[in-house]
Amino acid sequence: MDAILLQILNGLDKGSAYALIALGLTLIFGTLGVVNFAHGALFMLGAFCAVTLQRLLSLSFETIDETKTDFLGNPLKVKTPYVEGWFGPEVGGAIIDWAVPLSILVAIPIMIGIGFAMERGLIKHFYKRPHADQILVTFGLAIVLQEVIKYFFGANPIQTPPPDALLGVVNLGSWLGLDLPYPIWRLVYFLFAIVVIGGVFSFLQFTTFGMVVRAGMADRETVGLLGIDIDRRFTIMFGLAAAVAGLAGVMYGPIVAPNYHMGMDFLVLSFVVVVVGGMGSLPGAVLAGFMLGILESFASTTWATTTLPGINQIIIYLVAIIVLLTRPRGLMGRKGVMEE
């Protein structure tokens, strides 16, 4: 029982990442009709926002400690972060310690800006081109972005630890007498994903802007005929989708150390999530994200891998095949999307 519940919990955090990325992908597809293969790169860029802020906060001045030596036997240069110099060791240390959550504030404007730049600078030129062209250009962009990150940050994973207060394990089953140790940060990530998903849905459901966007998703032409600049709103939605992917990346850093390739690792699976959920369906993307995350988690158990060797690597695709055979539009797909 404990093991089953643990695997469900494990699936939730991975499912959260899938859901957030797939949500952004669906927003872009639903509004602009673009299949954005650079969306994984936006997730990666978000993670590197946290890496960058962590490094900026750790910028240090050097003092010479004559009592110690470096690896060459020279007097040791001791590095002290500027923020510790300005605010004192305790406050400065706390600011560095909370670098990842603080990165959220930095990542939102940066990712929206990157989203705008991508959409206005490149992707808008491909709206009337076939999906194959869109895929090629966005995939190329993803490769360029990851190579740029590799150039500046190297190829090795970079640790972005959570704050000390959120480090460690909490026993989620203690009330029920179960042993369900779960990392606090993963719980934070899951709750964060719920808040972000809830925020996006509320924004679309309860604001005038969201209502117009939803109307545009349903019938772009009619909304345009009403004198509404739907293109501008869709550009803003692209920025919002980029921010959602970026935030997913920022908070994922303490779970898996960011590296330049992490976007690609999630990209294909996120597309499968979108297809399983139903192209253009936001609730479908979220539902499929969590569902596939949990299924993948179960498929990685020893029992599953010994019973069906390799099941952990194919489970998502297997489910995608079954869903598409039985429900060709995906779990919550709408009629008419990508069917003309």
Next chain:
Amino acid sequence: MSKYNVTRRGALKTGAAAGAGLALPTIFTASSAHAFTNEPTGSTVTLGFNVPQSGPYADEGADELRAQQLAVEHLNGEGDGGMLNTFSSKALDGTGILGKKVTFVTGDTQTKSDAARASAKSMIEKDGAIMVNGGSSSGVAVAVQGLCQEAGIIFMAGLTHANDTTGKDRKANGFRHFFNAYMSGAALAPVLANAYGKERRAYHLTADYNWGWTQQESIQASTEALGWETVENVLTPLASTDFSSYIAPVLNSGADVLVLNHYGGNMVNSLTNAVQFGLRDKMVNGKQFEIVVPLYSELMAAGAGENIKGVLGSMNWNWQLTDEGSKAFVKSFGEKYGRPPSNSAHTCYAQVLLYADAVARAGSFAPCAVVEALEGFEFDGLGNGPTLYRAEDHQCFKDVLVVKGAENPTNEYDTLEVVEVTPRAQVEYPPNHPMFGGDEASLGECNDGA
């Protein structure tokens, strides 16, 4: 009817002309073809450095390349000479190799076997490389070693730890200075037994490819020989990034040790996940839960950050060693690049010097002459103590380091500390050991190519 007057002068002229005619094919052969592949004919000799310059091991490849460039400088008499000053063989004098200035070309393995073979082939066929060195993967090493064997080129492997490189896939033209998975197990197991006791239950997570399998097999055999029990071995896809679903079953398995047969990003992520799930704080079977990482590298250790504190593993070499060779190399490398070298950098540097020295001792660049010079070669002063290049499998035998994550690092490079230098005798094995291809494994014939 014609009449010929045979004179002495005429006979000499005819004989000279006939001799020249008969000799012509031989002269032609000697001037237009070589005795072996890429025989250097000018004033320079070209070495091929095939390292990952892109892909997940690009940082490791960059460090290898730094060391290879340093080795070339030292061979050409530039810089402070590094380990040439401490190397027991004195055949090299800083004038290049056999009087030819050393130049080099580089290739990008991308840590993919096909890409690595393509870049090695290009360096051999287009750039005239006489030797190929480098790499950070056993799959790549085995692939490039096979290519060099066919081409008649010497392959001096870089970082390759799988048993197969000098086991079932050994080749006459290939040589490995780096240690292997068997040696890691043999060195590590006694230290583990001393540190954690002989009644332990180990759970293995193993990267699902050649290196992971041989590493797991080796460490399992070594630990079981000392009384440990293996609870489970779970293969994890190489592309995995989040290992939480593999870590969770460990909690209920009854195991009190987790062995991570992972390398690079896999190891950084699996160790991080294991620490996140609080494994290191758990008490199981009345014992403190422990994590073991059989193969360490400095770059991985830096990536894993604080998670590696106190975690035991093994290495081929570490910059903190205090022998004269290591100190000379660290000084040379550190002054040029501002950082200490990694153990993959060290093995590449050593391999370049060993190749050059073998050529100098053989008096020839011919691959078979180099093979003969390296086989059974005993040397010292390259940072690992007295070392033997065993003739039967072209594997170096030397001391192995058992290390652990530094508890109180004093600087950013102080990530690992040496726990024990395991003597060479403890990690030796017969050339026909079952883990190394048994009696069927053979080097084959050396190939001069051309």
